[in-house]
Amino acid sequence: QVQLVESGGGLVQPGGSLRLSCAGSGFTFSSFAMTWYRQAPGKERELVAVIGSAGSSTIHADSVKGRFTISRDNPKNTVYLQMNRLKPEDTAVYYCNARKGSADYWGQGTQVTVSS
Numbered sequence: 288q289v290q291l292v293e294s295g296g297g298l299v300q301p302g303g304s305l306r307l308s309c310a311g312s313g314f315t316f317s318s319f320a321m322t323w324y325r326q327a328p329g330k331e332r333e334l335v336a337v338i339g340s341a342g343s344s345t346i347h348a349d350s351v352k353g354r355f356t357i358s359r360d361n362p363k364n365t366v367y368l369q370m371n372r373l374k375p376e377d378t379a380v381y382y383c384n385a386r387k388g389s390a391d392y393w394g395q396g397t398q399v400t401v402s403s
Contacts, residue, residue: 289311289312291310301373303401306367306368307323316385321357322383323335323366323383324381325379325399326382338366354372355368357369378402381398382395
């Protein structure tokens with residue numbers, strides 16, 4: 288059974304930091320590209336960051352470049368999103384996605400709220 292379980296969300300003040308984790312199971316984690324998406328209320332889901340299967344290539348959305356960093360630990364079947372200098376506009380549900388060919392798996396999401 289494929290599972291992606293996100294954790295690490297919560298309430299943080301503007302300028303603060305959070306680290307999201309996504310643990311995968313039931314598939315060959317190390318062969319999948321991993322992506323973090325987010326969806327704010329009333330808005331479409333948007334791509335935040337992508338990391339290749341080996342972890343050597345990454346892409347970050349312009350809106351988070353220089354503040355967020357995606358990384359992965361294949362032996363632990365986990366992908367991370369380090370989020371620094373958070374802004375109120377980063378408030379959203381953050382989703383983890385695993386994709387390889389036609390295989391496309393999603394986690395349940397974790398809420399991140401940036402507010403004073």
